[in-house]
Structure formats: C-alpha cells, structure tokens
Amino acid sequence: MLSTQDTQKHQSQDTNFLKILGAGFGRTGTKSLRNALNYLQFTTHHMENVLMDPTQIPEIFEEAYKRPEAPVDWIRAYQGYDAAVDWPSTAFFDKLYALNPDAKVILTVRDPEKWHQSVCNTIHEWPAVDETWPKQILRARKMARVVVRDGELGGDNVNGRKEELIAKFNKHIEHVKAIVKPENLLIMELGQGWEALCPFLGLDIPKDVPYPHDNKGKDFKALLQHVKDQVVKDNKTAAAAADVATSSLSVKQQA
16 A cells, blocks of 8 residues: 555645546446546556456555545555546546546436346355455455445345435436536447447547447356456466566576
8 A cells, every 4th residue: 555655745746637427326337437448548547457356455545435524645545547447436426527628427327227127146145255355355345345246236135225226326417417417428328339429539430340349248247257367367377477586596506
C-alpha cells in the first residue's frame, strides 16, 4: 500500500486522468464495452481487472465505499488505465465524474426486468472459493461483496427485492442523465455496437470486426473459473521466470 505521503502527493495531482467513464450498472453489457474500448486503444478498468491485475489494490475501493468522507487516492486506484466501466467504478460515479469532468460518459442500459434477472443469475451466484484461489481474487471478491453485493445491491435476497432494485436501477439512469452534459453522454442500449460507440468517440467504425458480446449470464461461472485459472497460470509463469533469473545470477556469481 502507498504511504500517507505518497497518497497526499497523488491526491494533489490534476484531474481528468480518465478519458472515458462507464456509468452503467454491471450486467448491462459492461464487459463487451470494456473489450470494445480496448480494441479502440483505450486501457479500460473493469471488475475483471481487479480480479486479475496484480497491480490493482481492491482495498482502495473497499475503504472508499465504507468511508465515503475519507480521502481516496483515485489516481493510484486507476494507475495504468484511462477508461473505467462496470463496478466498482460505477459505485463511485459521482466522485469520478467530479474528478474527470471532461470525460466521455457511456451509460449502458437494458430492460430493467432482464437486468434484475441477470443479477439474480450471476452476481449473486459466485462459486465457492477457498484458500486454493489466488490471493488477488480473494481480495477482489471481498471488495466486491462490500461494494456490490452488500452495498449497491443491498445484500441478500435480490430475487425478493425486485421492485426495490429496479427502482434503484432506474433512479441511477435518470441521475446520470441529469448531471452529465448531453454532448458528453452516450446512452447505449444493450445490443448496440460500433455504430453507436465510435461516432460518439470521434473514431472510425472498425471494418469487418464484430462488436464484442461477452460475459453472458450463462457464461458467468465459467468466466470466474477462467479468471482463476489464468491468474494461477500467470503466477506460475512469473515464478518460473524468477527461478530462471535467480539461477542465472547464481551461475554468474560462481563464474
């Protein structure tokens, strides 16, 4: 973690460190949007990055949610990224928008009933985890429970609180529409693609490249297992590289 001095240094830096802000709740096509933005040469923060990127500090988001009045090192939170979509970012949209007033805002939306059903089928159905899972995933999962499951979604029984959650979903959409300048806001319906996104960003539409359609509800558990397997693989690769470097150094020292 950064020292208090480092945190204060980052907090004093300029704003507008994010070029694009995704304002849509999770389960509104945020992973597809992340992959589309990455194809367009942005580096986009998404919950999956918190799970997989070892430079990410999930505790920054967790503490920011638990202590909303405390200072937050947002520049460190998004170090290496110039765009942010999905939770946890959406939970802090007002603060991030205040810090990035020039950002292009993309509000992904979908039918509220289908959004609620997708939440019931996915976010509240994480597979059981144990100590065999990589520490980065365990830390990110703890943050996600605080920020998303118990925070933004209000805890358990999402199925029995359908009206409450749909009302919050709709209220958030109207709030974003009310505070963002119309020229900086794209309302993107689930199913829309390059034709909506690229003109808004002032970019050419990719030729012969289909818009990504990722993280469908039925694939959610498989996605999490894939994330785990990928992190384990990356960790083993890094460990093997470190062993080779250590062995090489030892040989040189003995020569």
